[in-house]
Amino acid sequence: MTASDNREDERYIVLNRPDMWRRGLMAGLRELPEGGLALSEKPVYAAHSVYAPIKLPPGEEPVDFAVGLGPTLYLLREGGRRLDLYDVAAGRWFDMLDFVVSGLQGATRLAYRDGMLYLAAGTGERRLGAISELTGQLVWTADASGDRTGRPWPHASGEASNEPLDWRAGAMAVDWREGSLYVLDRLQRRMLQLDATGRAVRVFGREELDDAQPSAIAVSAAGDVYVLDGLHRRVHRFREGLEKGRFGIPLAAPAGLAADADGVVYVGESRPLSDGAEEDRYIHRYGTLGEPLGPLPGYRGPAHKLFIGESGDLYAWNREQSAIVPLQRRSVLAGGGSGQLIEGYYFSAALDSTEAAMRWHKLVLDASVPDNAQLEVSWLYGEHKRLELQGAVRDLDAYLADSSIDPSVKAIALNALDWSEARLNPRDMLLSGIGGRYIWLRIRFIASGDRSPELRSVTAWCPRQSYLRYMPAVYSEDQNGRDFLERYLSLFETFLSASERTIDRIARWFDADAVSGEYLRWLAGWLHVAYDENWPEEKLRRLLGEIPALYRIRGTREGLLRIIELYTGERPFIVETFQLRCAASAEVRETFVRLFGEDPYRFTVLLKTGQAGEESERRTVRRLIEDDKPAHTAASLVPLQPWIYLDRHTYLGVNTYLSRPSSAMEETGGAVIGQDTLLTDDGKSGFVQGKSSVGLDTVLI
Known part of the structure; x- marks a missing residue:
């Protein structure tokens, strides 16, 4: 974007919008949500900074767990008669429910989503039920032959079958995005998908899992359903009931499966260790296509079940130590380890002055540079865009936009160009050299700690109009003295030019339609307007706009x-x-x-x-x-x-x-509900001897 500040035809070009950043090349960088650039980050899981490993209490053998909001951990024990609740923040266990009275007995699998606990039983007439977290009431059930309405399960093709479908839940997972519940039927080797109300959506995976021994499932944020086959040591990936791929897992005894918001798949190990052997079991990471990403650095030991909650934290169940270990998801700078230097590059597209032989003036950067980080800025002039790259003459902007070339290869080729000497952490810097119509910028981001420098905008000014033009001509005769004096005067220009621009544009601060925030309220104070501090800006702006007319009729x-x-x-x-x-x-x-x-x-x-x-x-x-x-x-x-x-x-x-009763009420002998009466029901399930709606939020069994 080129603009003028009406000072002797001085112009500037600003890089500050996402579309302008994207015209250049970002290597090892990311865009900030509020605008600007910073070094790339990667998610990692490490020992939780707040929550300690959760030791499971003695009692019947635990068979499954789920994590709800809070966070709250729910533990299901052998026989499905008891559910224990653990307040992770408080570090306390509580006995929660007794399922003998709930009508769902023998539950062996557990899942959670949005205030609802889903339990699956391996035997019995009722195989699946939803329990309200708030009230402990059974909301709905699904039996062995059909969904909660009694309809038969659909075939993989989506058509209903009249034949009973006996199924047994081997694992369950929820889609946090859409609310679907997925049940792994280990008896029939297939997947059952239900909606949040327990109605059947589809059955899939029968052919793909025919010779498998599926043991775990997980759902990614993108809606991909992953199934772990422990027999063949591989992972199947499904989307909307269709298999989209599979990849092998080179582990002796894979166990536990999870998928994070970035599509990374996590697989644990359950092989036993011999006495005295060093712990070498990890949680392994894989990309969407199965590419190995290495073990998870923050955890060592067996992981019999993995679970990623809605908050993104990972929970690993270590049966050998009877503990569930919370692992916190956090972002770190990508590309470096402890004490390593992390760097990234931004190469801008050409900034066009529209004039040949332009002598560029200066760069102004809006950036924040923390300790143990820095920005290095260098530039390149050109009268045209065609430069020699990798032994061939190419249009530099076209090369930057070529998506067929790997960004790392581009960065190597671009770094080989004849860039100027780099300036370190500049805020306001003069551009030396003879100039040219175009200028390209190379900005190197460097960090050795855990914080990245952040660049919000870059402003390039042209043509050169320094304070030297106000000095007598004798000060410009010697080239060496001219360069030194110009750089010296630029210090004062930096301080004073900002004030000059503020004064030049001061009129806009008196326009209620142009200002916001504290300036809008400051303007209201100037006009002695009585207003509420909690007023929304639009209401205050409308009041200020009518102040001239209101003052003419003030006191009337x-x-x-x-x-x-x-x-x-x-x-x-x-x-x-x-x-x-x-x-x-x-x-x-x-x-x-x-x-x-x-x-x-x-x-x-x-x-x-x-x-x-x-x-x-x-x-x-x-x-x-x-x-x-x-x-x-x-x-x-x-x-x-x-x-x-x-x-x-x-x-x-x-x-x-x-008012009087309506004719419809008179005919039916009904009553009139008063104007200030509100009928509402925002509960998710029924209460015994309380509010309940049979067929809606309450099931009689």
Whole structure:
């Protein structure tokens, strides 16, 4: 983007938008969410900084676990009669439920999603059930031959079968994104997919898993379903019921399977160790296509089950030590280890001055550079875009945009060009050299710690117009002296040019449509506008826009009505004393006096029901009234209430309504529900002797 600041035709080009960064080459860098560039990061799992390994309590043999929000760990024991709850943050175990009374017995598998616990039993009529985490009530069940509605399971083709489908859950997993529940049927060697309400969606994987021994499943954030085949030591990948690939796992006894948000697949080991042998079992990582990514550095030992919760943390179950180990997911700078130097490059596309032989002036960087990090900036001039690259003359911008060339190969070729001497951590730097129409920038990001330098924008100024032009001509005659003096004066130019630009553009700070945040409120203070600090900016901006018109009618009835309407969104009522002369009797007059008083210099502002409902809003309305009313008058503020109260502020058609039952109600002998009555049910399941809806959130068994 090229613009002018109206100072002797000086122009600048800014790199600060994602589309502009992407025209160049980012090698080892990432885009920041708030805009800008930083060194690439990679996710790692390491010992949790807050949560210690969870020792399982004595009792029946644990058979499965799941992790909910909080985080909360749920442990299922042998026989499915007991579920233990562990508050991970507090470090305490609690007995939770007894499934003898729940109607689902013999549960062997457990899963969790969004306040619902899913349990699967290996035998019995009811094979699957959903339990409310909040109430412990059974919400729905699915039996051995059909889904919760009694319909038969569909075939792999999606058509229903009339034949009973006996199935036995070997593992379960949930899709955090869509809410689907996947059950691994180890009896029939297939996958069953249900929605969050227990209705069958599809059956798949029968042919692909026909000769397998599937033992674990996992679902990635992208919706891929992974199945671990312990017999052939391989992983199958499915999407929407179709196999998309498979890859081998060179482990003696693979066990446990998980997939993270980046599509990395994690597989544990369960082979036994001989006495005295050194621990060499790890959690191994694989890419989506099966490429090995090495073991997980933060964990050593067997992992009989792996689970990644909605928060992204990984939990590994070590049966030998009867413990579940939480591993925290965090991001570290990619490409380096302890004490290693991490670097990345940004090569910009050509910045075009549109003029030949342009002598570029300076670069201004908006960047933050932490300790143990730095930015190195160098540049390259050219009158045209064709330069010699790898022994051939190529258009440099076309080369940067060529997606068929690996970025690392591009970086090597571009680094071989004749770049200027690098400047270290510049904020505002002069560009030396004879110049050219185009300029390319090379910015090297370097870090040796755990924090990356962040570059938010780069501004290139041209043509060269330094403070040397204000000096007598004698100071420019000697080239060496000219260069030194120009660099020396650039220090003062850096300090003063920012102030000059601020002064040049100061008018925009007085435009309510152009400013925001603290500047908008500062402008309101200049205009002595009474406003609430909690006002949204759009409301305050609208008020400031009408201030000239409001000041012309300030102190009048219409002015007060309008300013309160701008704040509350509704026009209030104003009752002045002279309007009460219409009283038809002494009794009515007495009521008027009690409600509004008889001071001829007092008036009353009536707010409609719901208008300025919070006390803080009513305080703002009172302040608006005090600032806007004539000095010799007094005012009362009355918020109207939505009920009938005789001899008080009750106004028909404003805050009080008379109604009668509708004809439909009269015919059926029904009742009228009052205006202020709200019927709602935001619960997820029923309560015994409490709210429940048979067929919706409660099942009778």
